[in-house]
Amino acid sequence: MEVSIANNSISYKKPGKFEDTRFEKIHNVIFESSHKASILVAQEIANLIREKSALNKLCLLGLATGSSPVKVYEELVRMHKEEGLSFANVVSFNLDEYLPMDRNNIQSYFYFMHEHLFNHVDILPENINIPDGKVSAEDLYQYCIDYEMKIKTLGGLDFQLLGIGRTGHIGFNEPGSHFNSGTRSITLDHITRIDAAPAFLGIDNVPRKAITMGIGTVMSAKRIVLLGWGISKAKILKKTIEGKITSQVPATYLQEHNNTTFVLDSDASSELTRVKTPWLVTSCVWTETLKLKAVVWLSELTDKPFLKLTDKDYNDNGMSSLLTEDGTAYNLNIKMFNKLQHTITGWPGGKPYADDTNRPERATPEKKRVIIFSPHPDDDMISMGGTLDRLVEQGHDVHVAYQTSGNIAVSDEEALKFAEISKSLNSNSTEPENIIKFLKNKTENNIDSIEVRKLKGLIRRSESLAATRYLGVDDSKVHFLDLPFYETGTVKKNNLSDDDIDIMCSLIEHVKPHQIYAAGDLADPHGTHKMCLDSLFLALKKIKHNSYMNDCWVWLYRGAWHEWDPYQIDMAVPMSPDQVLKKRHAIFYHQSQKDGVMFQGDDSREFWVRVEDRNRLTAKKYNDLGLADYAAIEAFKRYHF
Incomplete structure (x- = not known):
């Protein structure tokens, strides 16, 4: 696909015969990765800013928050610092803000925008417009009118950047929003609050209301670009792009805008007719x-x-x-x-002394060195506990590597319980008392202290060791990598650094594996899986020239949120009813993640229940297609590096 920016707008053409898009009612561009797409969108915005500046005119930008535009903002900051892109003529209007919400709260969109963009460019503070999450109930109605009128008085938005929620909301225009709606307060849909829950460390902390620009406000923009990343957005994007216009999917109103482009990555486009x-x-x-x-x-x-x-x-x-x-x-x-x-095998490490022509794995070497990378300290058990058990039973040299500490997923209540136990066992130590005092006085703006994060990490570490011991993995082969990118104390993580990649490389060079298993589940709601997978890919790129890597195969599993479709599966490992129970018990060792896990997503089932159902469903799909009837199947896709 050839992609370019013409007249400050994204355009594309496909070489050869034009691809039939007759089901689609909104122009869209599909990229292999969101990173490349984000750079292109940033370039379009930069060109618009420069063009307006050359004419001595203001450039009015409508800006979005959330994970989707982060890379766009990173590229704009880079262009400001390295290419001299000036924001002196930019007036920004943000789409929305939680209500009530203090601007200094780390969950506020005011904080988000300054953290990701405004603190790093030369935009004039008086040109920044973000809805006030602390406006009083008495002043709210007039405040919304004034926000709307300011946009109109300045000539309307030149460019509006959007994301899309799983309800089809744009801004916080939830299902039921009217085509002509203006800036107003709104009650958030339950699904929207669920999706926000990880950032707030639980749905109970997510505000129920927000201020948002209206559909009419968005539609008045001269140019609209909507970003869609990830498999979790695929179904709503299909409804938006191919479905009828309806208030139940507010983003479908964009079908009537004459200059809108949806910019999608491959996962987000996967449900479109021309792709699926x-x-x-x-x-x-x-x-x-x-x-x-x-x-x-x-x-x-x-x-x-x-x-x-x-x-x-x-x-x-x-x-x-x-x-x-x-x-x-x-x-x-x-x-x-x-x-x-031929994808089905009971020998995930390869069957010794067997003809492997039609088997997913090699017969030799008979005993393989294996690294199982687990982003969080329970993903190994949740996603491939049965396969892990099989690899150990069949005599392979199995190493388990937990890439992050997983400390933010431990509740304060759980940490307090362990701190109090520690205090009672060691009354002379001041550390447990410091932790207890911090947790009892913790406010919504507090980031966990280093002591608290250490304790929460130790809780998860002890649970991991209990589970791996149960499946017969020696403690010396369990590795806690604690990748630095994760250790921020908040859901927002740092970018991957050389230190992260070096840690990954060091373990791979030490083990010299014949097999690597890693999480390819990019539907993870707080993004850690993707960063952990990226860290592996970058490490493989760095060390692939080493001779031992010629014998290394990489298998990707998926987690609790999604599974490979049958046509994507390269290795399917059946489980007996007894092994299903054994896997369940291994998951139970991760007690801090049971009975009210912090990052539940929109599925109320506990992880062990949803993964058992998922493994049974994979087995049923195989059976429905005419293959043998198994109790459960864990599925893997081979990654060729």
Whole structure:
């Protein structure tokens, strides 16, 4: 795909035949990564600022908060510092703010904007406009009118940057918002509050109300760019881009704006018709992966196993070109059945002395050195506890590496309990008393002290050791990396540094693994999984020239929020009913994460329940496609580096 900025707007064209987008009602551009996309959006904003400055005009920017625009702001700051981009002519208007919310609160959007952008550029303080989260109830109505009128008086927004919530909200315009709505107060949807809960360390701390620009305010902008990142946004983006205009999905109103672009990464675009089922909209180049994806889709659509699909099924559902390539449904069905069947193995480390031609892993070496990277101190058990158990039982040299301490996921109540126990056991130490005093006097703006973070990290460390011992991993092979990027005491993390990558490289160089397992679950609501995966990829890039890396295979698992689709799976490890129970007990050792876990997401089930259901569902999908009936399956995708 060729992507450029023309007339200060993102444009793109695809070489060769134009891709059929007839289901889509909003212009969108898809990138492999959000990082590259963010740089391009920042360039568009920078060009607009410069153009307005050359004409001696103000540039009115509507700005968004949340995780989506962070990289855009980072690039704008870089351009200011390294390329001389000036914000002296910029007037900014933020979309929204929680209500009530003190501007000095680290969860406020005032704090967010200054932390990520305003403190690092030369924008004039009087040109910064962010809704006041402390405006009184008596003044609120007039305040909203004044905010609206200020935008109109200055000539309207030249550019509006948006994210999108899983309810389809833009700004805080929740379902039910009217097309002509202006700046106003609003009650937040429960899903919106759930999504905000990690930043507030629990949903009980998330405000129920907010001030937001209205749909009408947003629609009056001359140019709108909406950012969509990650698998968790895929379904709502499909509804927004392909569905009908409805107040129940406020972002669909953007279909009527004449200069809007949605900028998506590959995961966020995954539900769009042209991405998920391209054979329905255009002629396809039928790769083996696309064939399997199409046959799985057809099997699920017709509720038939692979081997019962007919020529008519293919022809009736827009897949006649696939049969043209493979002859008959019979031949294609058997081919795809065998392809999926060959992913199933009870030997995740490879079966010794066996023909491995059609197995997902190599037979040799018989005993492999293995590193299982776990972003948090329980992801290994939640996501691949059965496979970990199998690797240990089959005699492989298994190392488990916990990339972060996981301390922010330990509640203050849990930490207080352990501090009080410590005090009673060692009355001469002042440290437990300091922790108790801090926790009892902690306010919403307090970041945990180093002592408290240390205690919370130790709680999770002891739980991890209990679980790995239960599965037979020696303590000497359990590694607590405590990557520095995580140790901020807040949900917001630092960027990865050389120190993080060096720690990862050091362990890999020490073990010289034949297998690496890592979390490829990017639906993690607080982003740690992605940063941990990035740290691995950067480490692999740095050391891949070493000879021992030629024998290293990388397998990606997914966590509690999402699972690989059958066509994506390269290795499926079945579990017996007994092994399902053993995995459950291993998860139970992570007691601080049971009974009211802090980062629950929008699923009220505990992690052990949702992961058991997910493993059973994967097994059921395999069975529905015509393969053997297992109690549960853990799934992995191979990463080629």
